[in-house]
C-alpha cells in the first residue's frame with residue numbers, strides 16, 4: 001500500500017493519500033476515505049462532508065504511474081509494440097514496416 005502524506009491547504013491539517021485498489025484521502029476524525037476529484041483539485045468525503053484541497057495533476061500522475069504495466073510483462077511488451085506500430089503509421093517506410101511485421105508476427 002503506497003501512502004502519500006500531505007497538508008490539506010483548505011484546512012491546514014495532515015492527511016494521507018492512499019494509492020491502492022480504492023484510491024482516496026484519509027483525514028482526521030473520520031474512518032472513511034475521501035474521494036479525489038482531480039478536475040476540481042479537491043477531495044470530498046460523503047460520510048463527514050470534509051472538502052479538502054489536493055493537486056489534481058499530482059493525483060493523476062500517481063494514478064497513471066500506479067496503472068502502468070509492469071516492465072517485462074506481456075502487456076508491457078504489447079504496449080511497446082503498439083507504440084512502435086503507431087510510430088510506423090506516422091512515418092510509413094516499407095522497409096521498417098517489413099522488419100517490424102517479421103519480428104512481431106508469429
Ligand SMILES: [Zn+2]
Pocket residue numbers: 027030031032033034045046047048049050
Ligand atoms: Zn470523512
